[in-house]
Amino acid sequence: MCADTPQTSEYPDYKDTLFLPETEFPMRAGLPAREPEWLARWERLGVYEQLRDKAKASARKPFTLHDGPPYANGHLHIGHALNKTIKDIIVRSHQMMGFDSRYVPGWDCHGLPIEWKIEEQYRAKGLDKDDVDIVAFRQECRKFAEGWVNIQREEFKRLGVTGTWNDPYLTMDYHAEAVIAEEFMKFLMNGSLYQGSKPVMWSPVEKTALAEAEVEYHDHTSHQVWVRFKPVGGALDGATVVIWTTTPWTLPQNRAVAFNPGIAYGLYRVTEADEKSTAVVGETLLLADALAEGVLTTAKVTGFEKLRDVTAEDLDGLVLAHPFRGVEGGNGEWDYDVPMLPGEHVTDDAGTGFVHTAPSHGDDDYQLGVKFRLPMTYNVEPDGSYRADLPLFAGQHIILPDGKEGPANVSVIKQLAYSGALLAKGKLKHSYPHSWRSKAPVIYRNTPQWFAAIDKPLDDGMGQYGDTIRQRALKSIEDLVKFTPVSGRNRLHSMMEARPDWVLSRQRAWGVPLTCFVKNGAKPGDDDFLLRDPRVNTRIVLAFEAEGADVWYVQGFKEKILKDLHNPDDYSQIFDILDVWFDSGSTHAFVLRDRADGVPDGIADVYMEGTDQHRGWFHSSMLQGCGTKGRAPYRNVVTHGFTLDEKGMKMSKSIGNIIVPQEIIEQYGADILRLWVAQADYTVDQRIGKEILKGTADSYRRLRNTLRFMLGALGDYAPSQAVAYAEMPELEQLMLHRLAELDAVVRKGYAAFDFQGVFQALFTFATTDLSAFYFDIRKDALYCDPSDSKLRRSCLTVMDALFHRLTTWLAPILPFTMEDVWLSRFPGEEGSVHLQDFPGTPAEWLAPELAARSTTVRAVRRVVTGALEVERRAKTIGASLEAAPTVYLSPELAQIVTNPDTFATLCITSSLTLTTEAAPEGAFSMDDVPGVGVVFHHADGQKCQRCWKILPDVGSHKHPGTCARCDAALG
Missing domain, CATH: 3.90.740.10 (Valyl/Leucyl/Isoleucyl-tRNA synthetase, editing domain)
Incomplete structure (x- = not known):
């Protein structure tokens, strides 16, 4: 029915007697302006901290997504937004599935990009880095990194990403530097560390060795x-x-x-x-x-x-x-x-x-x-x-x-x-390696470097998965780690099979030094070439814990560390720094193992990064973990593709096709950006642009309208009005069956990191099963039935179940919008949808026989609505309530579609006749629904001025121009 149709002047206006939806939830989201308010609210409430307390009280099983550290250098790009949003959906969904889902954001702070920036500042002033005290230079690098950590932190938070933002991990924290050194010294002690002279990728511009992950390939003549x-x-x-x-x-x-x-x-x-x-x-x-x-x-x-x-x-x-x-x-x-x-x-x-x-x-x-x-x-x-x-x-x-x-x-x-x-x-002209920092060509150059031998048997008591780093890595990939998508397994496996020894050293200044000493006069390979003394190692770690890695470069440090243990004059101190991939590869130790919000075994449930990290962080973490833990430090590896423009081209400043996440947030809001992530298959390369974002915003609008209708309908509902499942009409039981089915789909999808599958299932349900079917049918009962009718209360009971599930199921994807929806129904200073879990599903809701029968009924309904659409196009009728068709059914279908009043309600007609007689020639039918014929008839009677059904009894009741139901509703 349509409440906006004018009443005829001879009858009372019954509009105010209808139970029309009422809600202050706005049609327009206004996300760019309103999202910061919710961010401030979550911070004020300490939602993340409340969830940790809740987990402790209920002894929830921990679930840890370990953050691959972005580099603290520059504003976020669209790839960052894709990456952090996927991580956040994983974290939030697992929390709502009953885990203690932890997320500690982190940053990679050492390395050449930051050092390069400081050198650029020096060159602009006509200064030479080599003329500056190295400790002072390192402190400038630290300050630079701190500045970008603070900027990026706020940009990540604006995306709606939850986590311990007040206590992230930084690879330049003193404890982190101490653990990185400690992890390096495990390679020193287990015999895998050696100095060799061999060709490595070398950047003449940056004057340092490069790892494969620091090299990109471009055309070169x-x-x-x-x-x-x-x-x-x-x-x-x-x-x-x-x-x-x-x-x-x-x-x-x-x-x-x-x-x-x-x-x-x-x-x-x-x-x-x-x-x-x-x-x-x-x-x-x-x-x-x-x-x-x-x-x-x-x-x-x-x-x-x-x-x-x-x-x-x-x-x-x-x-x-x-x-x-x-x-x-x-x-x-x-x-x-x-x-x-x-x-x-x-x-x-x-x-x-x-x-x-x-x-x-x-x-x-x-x-x-x-x-x-x-x-x-x-x-x-x-x-x-x-x-x-x-x-x-x-x-x-x-x-x-x-x-x-x-x-x-x-x-x-x-x-x-x-x-x-x-x-x-x-x-x-061919593809040639370039440094991904300076963009300059690189060469292979023979230099003395420090390596970790990946095929040398290690006598470390951790040989459950093999005696060498390579054996352990391959065994981890084959038996211990699940890959999403599965292609990642073969990629990482083939890399591990073919890779050479790990080059650990870099000839730079900003990083964790190779904390080792070599015997003067000894040669690489000699038994006494490297000083291996646990007492020395302990002193180094304690010094780093107290003063950071800068202390390694302070005059007299060697003498202080070796005092009373060895003659300092007999040894030389190594001043190369560790490959930054060793830093990030060691994060499992100082984040997962050492933090109070870590995990006892130091093994993350998920590592999730871009596909390039098969040769980067996934790779170095695997090597490092296999060398110090005996296995991979993760159980799942999830990878996403790269971001491209709408034409499938790589984003480039020179082309002018770069999409900046901050601009999307300012125009649409972060939830639209997050919805773009959820709608796409992130395991392959993603396209984004104005037209794609318009389509995303349209999907959002349709979903928002569905949620708004529910809020309006539930405005006068109280749990005390709930109807028991067994007393509900079949249509309501069918909706609960669909919820039970979706519950399994949602949980399975989130557990498998398939957000596209989750969102598509929920979006289709919301726009097709609900807006275009269930809500359309039940508007009549919701608006016109007496407030205490069992049908109306059954519908509201189902809507309440729909509300709790749709808001929580969608909260990991659209945290701002679902908070808005939740607070619109449950206002209160302390409430939040993000403090909820996915509701459980009663076993009785799953009714496959009812669902099978309903599938047949909906097929027959489709023939009826098709026949009415023909009449509507011919302008024979304006609305389906003007019809009272005769539906001819085969004997088999007549046993399923049995009640003409119930079926008329499903078809939104004023009445309807069911018959098993043969359909006359010219009856409307559909080839894909055999055994059904429909003949159109106008509804008999007058139009009820309250519900607009055309019925024979209209005008014969107490209230003028009403049908029996509406007359009873008016009292």
């Missing part, structure tokens, strides 16, 4: 050269071996050439060449058969012939001369033999089939060098320049301090040409 290596002593008829490389600067460090015994090679003679070619007619070249034609074409060779096959036996043991051997000005630097060595890493997919090998500048090269004991070279300095005494190329940069290419590559290519070794050259 490199030089490529094809270079001749001549056999010593004229072997193989003097044919030259041709290599190909995209790093000409590594050629001065060449120590071998690799071949693959499984590849077919041949000896090729040049018969004709372009005048611009460096190839000489008659010369012979050794090449892989599959690549020979392409190489020769590149070298502008216009004619060639294959003389014969070359076998692995021919190549094995072949000795070559370095291209710069005997060169003028070389001072004998390159007058050594270059062996040909077999290597499985060599392929005939690209290049020449032969691989130039510089053990100091590549992992495959290094591994081959270790296998065949090739000498390492130290030609490249930390700033990316050649050493000052290197002949021909002294001091030339590979990468300049500003990140641009230096002269080294071109100089090497010119020297190759001068030496007659250059067969061809060119440029190649």
Whole structure:
């Protein structure tokens, strides 16, 4: 019915006698202005703290999502909003499912990005960092991080994220620094720590080693050269071996050439060449058969012939001369033999089939060098320049301090040409590693670094899942950790299978130092090279607890720590800092293990971050945990994708497509941003933009209207009016059955971190089952029935159940809106929806037989409403209450749809006739609902001026123009 339709003047206006919905809950949410009020209210009430007290009193099972620390550097971006919202939904939903759900936010505070910012400030003032006291410099870094922690904290809180914001964890807290050092010294004591000299990703701009997680790949144009290596002593008829490389600067460090015994090679003679070619007619070249034609074409060779096959036996043991051997000005630097060595890493997919090998500048090269004991070279300095005494190329940069290419590559290519070794050259655009901080290209560089050996058996008494870090990591992935999505398992597993030893050291200033001492005069590998003394370790930890890691750099610290235990003059102190991934990888120890709101076993229920953290935080936490705990420090790994614009493009300042969360909050409110997260499949990349947010806001509006209708209807309801389940009509029992079904869906979805599934189920229920079906049908009873009618009270009893469940089920996703809804019904200074749990579901509500029968009834109803819609479009009727159709049913359906009055109510008609007679020709039917025919008839009688049903008895009662029901309601 429609209460706004004007009454005819000859009858009284009965509008004020109807029980119309009344609520102060506004249609317009006004979220940007109102959300801060709720934030202040939650803080004033101490909602998070109340939940912890409630958990203690009821001995709830703890559930801990451990926060992967964001970096304290800059305002939040949309990826932060996605990440923190997912975490918050997990935390809130598990709390409401009966857990003691804890969330301690944290920050990563050490490392190069912050150090880089302080250096930039120094450079702007014309100062040099190296001229400043290191402790003073570190304190400036600390102050910088503190400032951004405070800014980001408020931005995260504005998203509605709950947690211990008044006591977060920071990796630069004194206790954290002490534990990080303590965890490092466990590697020292268990034998996995060693100093080695091997090639690592190196940033010449930042002058430090980088972890794989600190490297990103971008297109880069490199030089490529094809270079001749001549056999010593004229072997193989003097044919030259041709290599190909995209790093000409590594050629001065060449120590071998690799071949693959499984590849077919041949000896090729040049018969004709372009005048611009460096190839000489008659010369012979050794090449892989599959690549020979392409190489020769590149070298502008216009004619060639294959003389014969070359076998692995021919190549094995072949000795070559370095291209710069005997060169003028070389001072004998390159007058050594270059062996040909077999290597499985060599392929005939690209290049020449032969691989130039510089053990100091590549992992495959290094591994081959270790296998065949090739000498390492130290030609490249930390700033990316050649050493000052290197002949021909002294001091030339590979990468300049500003990140641009230096002269080294071109100089090497010119020297190759001068030496007659250059067969061809060119440029190649390809994916190349860059530092994710400076955005400058990186190089592989051999440097002394500190490593954790991941394949060395550890004698630490924690071998339940394996004796080595790698074994424990793989076992954890296979048996102990659940991954969402499951693809994360294979990704992390393959990384752990293939990864090299962990590079722990960085040559920077802002971080936790490698708290160890080395014996003067001893060499890496000697038993006494590293000082391993638990007493020394304890003193270091206590000093860090009291004064922080800065104390390591204070003059006289070594003497103080070693006093009475060892002669300080016998040892040197290490001043490298730990990889910041070791910091964040250690957080399980000083957050989960040590805090009062942690967990006794130090193992989190969930680690949740972006998919890039398979090589970042998930990875380092796994390595660190397996080295110090014997297993992964988590039980679940949940990952989300990246955020893209509406066209699926990566967000970029240069493109101008960046979406800033603060702007969304100012326009729509945080709940709209949170709803965008919940509506999307976060396990893949997410798109966001104006049109997407408009669609999200529309979904929000529809959901809000459903909740507003319930609030209005429940305005005069009291629990004392509740009707027992057994006394309710079937429609109300059906709604409770749907709630029971949804309860299982919601709990299962939240437990599986499937918020999209939860929200879709609830949104469909609210807008389809409720607004478009149940509420539409029951408006008549709610508005027009006597206030104490059992039907009306049954409906309100169900609405009360709907209210408690929808508000709590949706509270983790829409915390602000559900608080508004809750307080609109239960106003009070101390109340909050976030202090509630998901209500339990009585077993009797689940009624599958009723649900199956109702499915059939709703199908028949669809045929009736379809027939009425035809009449409405033809303007035969304006409203369905003007109809009294005849419904022809098959005998089978007639046994299910039995009561014409009840079915008329479901179809929202004034009356209705059911018959098992054959439907006449022309009756309305639907192919997908066989056995039903509908013939339209106008309702017989007059229109009730109160409920607008057209019934024969209207006008025959005490109150003018009313039906029997309305007359009784009026008294």
